[in-house]
Amino acid sequence: MVGGDIRKKLHLSKILSFSCRRPVVKEDVSQIGGPGFSRVVFCNYSESDEGGSRDYCDNYVTTTKYTLANFLPKSFFEQFRRVANLYFLLAGCLAFTPLAPYAAVSAILPLVVVIGATMLKEGVEDWRRRKQDIKVNGQKVKVHHGNGNFEHTEWKNLRVGDIVKVEKDEFFPADLLLLSSSYEDAICYVETMNLDGETNLKLKQAMDVTLDIMEDSHFRDFRCLVKCEDPNASLYTFVGSMEFKEQHYSLSPQQLLLRDSKLRNTDYIYGAVIFTGHDTKVVQNAMNPPSKRSKIERKMDKIVYLLFSMLLLLAVTGSVAFGIWTKEDLENGRSKRWYLRPDNSKIFYDPKRAPIAAIMHLLTALILYNYLIPISLYVSIEIVKVLQSIFINQDLHMYHEKTNKPARARTSNLNEELGQVDTILSDKTGTLTCNSMEFVRCSIAGTAYGLCVTDVQRARSKKNGSPLIHDVVDGDNNLKASVKGFNFRDKRIENGNWVNEPHPDAIQKFLRLLAICHTALPEVDTETGNIFYEAESPDEAAFVIAAKELGFEFYNRTQTSISLHELDPISGTKVNRSYKLLNVLEFNSTRKRMSVIVKDEEGRLLLFCKGADSVMLERLAPNASAFEEQTKEHMDVYADEGLRTLVAAYRELDEEEYNEFNEEFNEAKNSVSADRDAIIDEVANKIERDLILLGATAVEDKLQDGVPECIDRLAQAGIKIWVLTGDKMETAINIGFACSLLRQGMKQIIISLDTPHIKTLEKEGDKSVITKASKGSIIHQLNEGKARLSASNGSSDTFALIIDGKSLAYALDDNVKDLFLELAVGCASVICCRSSPKQKALVTRLVKSGTGKTTLAIGDGANDVGMLQEADIGVGISGVEGMQAVMSSDIAIAQFRFLERLLLVHGHWCYRRISTMICYFFYKNVTFGITVFLFEANTSFSGQPAYNDWYMSLYNVLFTSLPAMALGVFDQDVSPRFCIKFPQLYQEGVQNVLFSWKRILSWMFNGVCNAIVIFFFCTSVLETQAFRKGGQIVELQVLGTTMYSCVVWVVNCQMALSVSYFTLIQHIIVWGSILLWYIFLFAYGSMPPRISTTAYKVFLEACMLAPSYWLVILLVVFSALLPFFLYSAISMQFFPMYHQMIQWKRLKSNSDDPENRPIEPTSITASEIRR
DSSP states (O other), X not given: OOOTTOOOOOOGGGTTOSXXXXXXXXXXXXXXXXXXOOEEEEETOOTTSGGGXXXXXXXXXXXXXXXXXXXXXXXXXXXXXXXXXXXXXXXXXXXXSTTOSSOXXXXXXXXXXXXXXXXXXXXXXXXXXXXXXXXXXXXEEEEEOSTTOEEEEEGGGOOTTOEXXXXXXXXXXXXXXXXXXXXXXXXXXXXXXHHHOOOSEXXXXXXXXXXXXXXXXXXXXXXXXXXXXXXXXXXXXXXXXXXXXXXXXXXXXXXEEOTTOEEESOSEEEEEEEXXXXXXXXXXXXXXOOOOOOHHHHHHHHHHHHHHHHHHHHHHHHHHHHHHHHHTOEETTEEXXXXXXXXXXXXXXXXXXXXXXXXXXXXXXXXXGGGGSOTTHHHHHHHHHHHHHHHHHTOGGGOBTXXXXXXXXXXXXXXXXXXXXXXXXXXXXXXXXXXXXXXXXXXXXXXXXOOOOOHHHHHHHHHHTOOOHHHHHTXXXXXXXOBTTBOOOOTTTGGGGGGGSSOHHHHHHHHHHHHHSSOOEEEXXXXXXXXXXXXXXXXXXXXXXXXXXXXXXXXXXXXXEEEEEEEOTTTOSEEEEEEEEEXXXXXXXXXXXEEEEEEOTTOOEEEEEEEOHHHHGGGBOXXXXXXXXXXXXXXXXXXXXXXXXXXXXXXXXXXXXXXXXXXXXXXXXXXXXXXXXXXXXXHHHHHSOSBEEEEEEEEEEEEOTTHHHHHHHHHHTTOEEEEEOSSOHHHHHHHHHHTXXXXXXXXXXXXXXXXXXXXXXXXXXXXXXXXXXXXXXXXHHHHHHHHHHHHTTTSOOOEEEEEOHHHHHHHTSTTTHHHHXXXXXXXXXXXXXXXXXXXXXXXHHHHHHHHOSEEEEEEOSGGGHHHHHHSSEEEEEOBTTBSHHHHTOSEEESSTTHHHHIIIIIIHHHHHHHHHHHHHHHHHHHHHHHHHHHHHHHTTTOOOOSSOHHHHHHIIIIISHHHHHHHHXXXXXXXXXXXXXXXXXXXXXXXXXXXXXXXXXXXXXXXXXXXXXXXXXXXXXHSSSBOSTTOOBXXXXXXXXXXXXXXXXXXXXXXXXXXXXXXXXXXXXXXXXXXXXXXXXXXXXXXXXXXXXXXXXXXXXXXXXXXXHHHHHHHHHHHHHHHHHHHHHHHHHHSOOHHHHHHHHXXXXXXXXXXXXXXXXXXXXXXXXXX
16 A cells, blocks of 8 residues: 555546546536535635635534523423323422422422433433534644645634645544645545444545645635535535636545545645535434334333323322212211311312312322322333443453454343344344455356365255365365465465466466456555555455465555566466556446456456356357356355355457547546436446456355354244345355254245246336236245245244345335235244345334334444334444444444343343333332322321321332332343243243233232232221320321331332342342331431421331331231232242243252253243243
8 A cells, every 4th residue: 555655656637547537628517506506615715705705504513412501491391291200290380289288399309309310311411422522623623824824723613615734644624625635646545434334445536637736835826616516415426516727627526525534544635625514424414313212111101191090080089079078078067077177168178169179189189199100210210221231231241352342232222122022134244244255266267166165065064964075175275374365275276276277368367357356455564564455345355365365466556557466377487567557447236346447568458347147147248158157057056155256257448449438438427417327337338248257256254153053042032033135045045054044944935036937028128017027926926935834834844935135126015015024924034135225124114013023133234224223123233344333223242143142131131120120110109109099088088198298209219219220220030041041031021921911900909909908907906006105096197107117118028029139239229228218217207396297206206116016017018918929939839930930940959059050941832931
C-alpha cells in the first residue's frame, strides 16, 4: 500500500480506473435546480459575499432526547402516558381535597419517589449523551480563514462552504467535497466503519481541475460554486455539479467524504463543506430503532386494566352500600351511626342527601383503594432488567477471548422475551460460518483440482460412518505452515507443477485472472517483508492469496498499473510483469460480477471477469468453451460439498471496440442523473460478452465452532430454526447437514421454479405468462407439501422446507403467503436460498405476524439489518463484516454458539424471574388492598382507612418491593448446567406457562384469601379480648398496626416460599424488609404525636409488650401460607412442572453439590410442561 508520506506521480484521471473523473465541459445538469436537487454551495466565499445569504443548518449535532427547556414537560409526558401513573396523579390531586381519607403528603410522596427515580434515570442517561455530544462537537479541525491561513476551529462552528484541512487518522467533521490531497493525483483512503460497519478502506479521488491546489496558500483566491442534491440518507449516491473557472464539472460519490469517516494512509486532504450537522448523510441515517415491547410487558398492561376494573367495582359496590346505609340511617329521628356525626356533616353522612354522599364516597374509595395498583411495579421492573442485562454482559461463558468481545445487551426491554423464542431466523455467512474464506478447490479447463476435506464432507462421513480418505492422504501436507485464506492441496499444480498439466496456458490465464481481477491493496510488513492484502471481501482476499501461493504474486498496485511476480513456464523462474490498468467494472448485487480491463506488456487488451454462474454462463461465447459441461459438473460437486463458487472467464479486445466502449463508459460516468448507475451497468454489459471460460473457483466458509451442537440443542428445546441465505440451494442444503439443521431421516420439501416447463416459458420471454405459470407452480408445490405433512400426522417423520429466492418472491404474495407460512411452521427446519435482504425482512415479518409468537433474528452484516429490526429480538454477530448489524441489534454476541446459553440459560431465567416477580407484585397489592376494603366494609364504608397514612404510602416503596426485585435478579429454578442438559425446560417460556391468565389469577386469588385470613383473624381474636395487662381492648391504632404487621409478614414469607435459589443477599433483603418495618414503626412512633399521629408509641407501649400481638402474627402467617404450602407440595409430588421434575431429581440425588451428580435427560410432553 502506498504510504502517506510518499508523493507518487500517479495521475488516475489519465487511465480512468475505478471511476472516471474527466471534466465534462458540456453541462449535463438536467436535474440540478429541480425538486430534490436545489442545494447551492458557495465554496470559500466570505460572509459578505453571496455565499453568506444561504441559510443552512450549523454543524452542531445533538443525540439527546431532552433539552434544558423541554426536560420537565417532555419527561412528565413520557411518565404520565402510563395509565397507572396518570391514575395515581389524579388520586394525589384529590388527596388535597376534603374527600381524601388520609393526608395529602403521604398520598403524593410515593408517586413523587417513583416518577422522580424514573426521571432521574432518564436525566442521567441523557446527560451522558449530552457530554458525548459536547465532546464530538468540540473536536477541532483546520479551517481556512482567508489569505491562505488555516486555523483550528471547533466542529460545531463549521459552515456550509468552508474549506477544511483534515489530517491523517482524523475524522471528517462534515460531508466534504474532496478538492485535493497529499498525493499528486488527489487520491485518499477512507475508513467507513462508523457508517456501514465495513473495515476495508475505500479509495476516493478529487476532480482533475482541483488536484493541483495542494498547499494552504493556494486557497487565498480559490472560489467555486457547487450545485447538488438536497440532504438525504443515501450513503452511496451523490449527484451534483461544480462550477470552477467558468467551466462545469459533474460530481460523483467518488468525491464525497462523509462525516464520521476517517482519513487513513493519507497525510492530509482539503475539502469544501457541502452538508453540515443534521443535513449530513450519517445523521440522516441515524433513525431511531423500532420500539419493541415484550409480550409480558404488553400483558402486564392488561392486568393493570383488570385491577382498575376490580378497583372500580369495589369502589362502586362500597359507594352503593354506603348510599343505602346512609339513607336508612335515621330511625325515629335518631341516627343509627351516631359516631359518624351526621348532624355535623354537610354532605358526606347526611341521610337527606344520600345519593350525593354516595358519589362523594365513590371518589374517596377511588383514592383509598388505589393500593390495589402496584405503583412501584414499572420502575422496579426497569431496575431488575438493567441488573439482568449486567449479568448477561458479564457472563464469561459468552466472552470470545480471540476477539476480546463479550456479550452485550444493548437494550434491557426484551430480557424475558429471550425465554419465549419460538422461531430463530438466521443468516448463514458470518453467522453460522466464520466469513473467513479459504480457497480449497478449483476447476480449470475441465480438470478439477484440490483434495482437502471440507466441513460438509466431514459431517457427511460422520453421518455415514465412512473414513475420510483425503485426511489420510494429505497428512504430510498438513506439516506445511497454514496460510490464512488458503487451504488448497494438490501436487499437480503446486510448486509450479502446473506447467506439466494438459492445459498450462489455461491454468496460467486462470491464475493471472485471480491475481489481477480485484480491488485489493497490498501492504508490506516492513519487518518481515511479507505481503498482506486489504480486500473488500474475504472471498476476494482468498483469491489473491491463492494466486500468490500458486506462483502469481500480486505485490504492487498504482492507479495506473498492477504488478505481479509470475512464474515463467519456460524458464521456471519468477519474473516481474506489469499490467496497465485501464478500467475496473466493480461488483454489485445486481451485476453479480466484476471485471478489469488491462493492457499487458505485449500491448494486448484483456478483459478478465469473474462472477456468479447465474450471470457468467450466459455471457460465454457460443462454442468457445469445450469444457463448459465439465465445469458445470464440477461446480455442482463443489456446491454439494458446501462450497461457494465463482466462474472465471476472459476475452481479448481490439482497439476499436475498446475505444468505443471507453467513450460510452466515460459519458455514462459523467452523467448527472438519478439512473446514472443503471446507465453504467448497461454500458458495462455490452463489453462483458463473448467470454472464454477458464474455469471456476470454490472457497469454503467454515462453520463457527460449536454451531452443530448449538443448533442441535436449540432444536431439542423445541425452537424452530430458519436459515435465510443468498447461497445456491445445493450449497445451503449441504451446509444445513453440516450444522445439524438438516438431520438424517428428515424428509425434504423443495419448492423451486427450476422446472423444464418454467425454463421453456422463460426462453419465450412473455413475462405475464411466466408470472402466471410460476405463481401457479408455487401454489401447486405448496399444496403438495401440505398434503405430505398431513399424511405424516401420527408418525415420527420430520420435514424440512427448502425454497429458493425466485420461488420465495411468489410465496410472499398476499394471497399465497398464508399457505407458505402454514407449510413452513409445520416443518422442523426451513431454508430460504438466494434470499435478498428485503426478502429476509419480509419473511421475518410474515413469521412474526402470522404465528403471533416470539421471533429472533440473528445476523452479522448490513444486509441483515432489516431482518433484525423486523424480529421481536434482533441479535447481531460482531464478526468480519463490521458492526452495522450489531448497531441495529438488541443484543450482540461474538459467536452463534453463544445463542445457546443466551436463550436456554439467561432467557429461561429472565422469563421465569420477571413472570414470578410481576405475579408477586399483583399478589401483594391485592392482599393489602383487600384488607383495606374489608375494614371499610366492616365500618359501613365510612371511608376510614385501616392503616396510618405513612404505613400505606411506604408499603410498596420500602417493605415489600425489594424482595420481589431480589427474586427478579438472583433466583434460579435450576442451575445453568441443567438448563443446557435439559433443553426441553425452555418450552415453559415458549408456551408461557408461568405467565398465563390461570397463573396470574391464581396468584390474585391467593392474595384475596390471604387478605380474608388476615382481616378476620385479627378482628376476631382482638375485637373482644383484653390486649394489655390493664384489661384494655384494642383500638383502631393497635388493630391497624397488627393487621399491617401481619400483611408484611405474610407477603414476605410468601416470597420466601416462592424462591427456588436462596442467596445471602435474598435472605438479607427478605428478612431485612420485615426488620425494616419494625425499625420504621419504632422510629416513626417515637416522633411527636403531631407527626406520628395514630402511630404514636403504638409499638413501644402497646404491641411489643402484648403476647397476643405476636401470637396473632404467628397464627395468621401459618394459616395464610399453609394452603399455598400444601398446594405446592402436592403439585411437586404428583403433578410437577418440568423444572420441578428436575429439582425433584436433584433432591433425590442425595448430593450436597448436585452439579457433580449425573442426571439422565428425560423426554417431555407439552402437557407435562403445562402442568
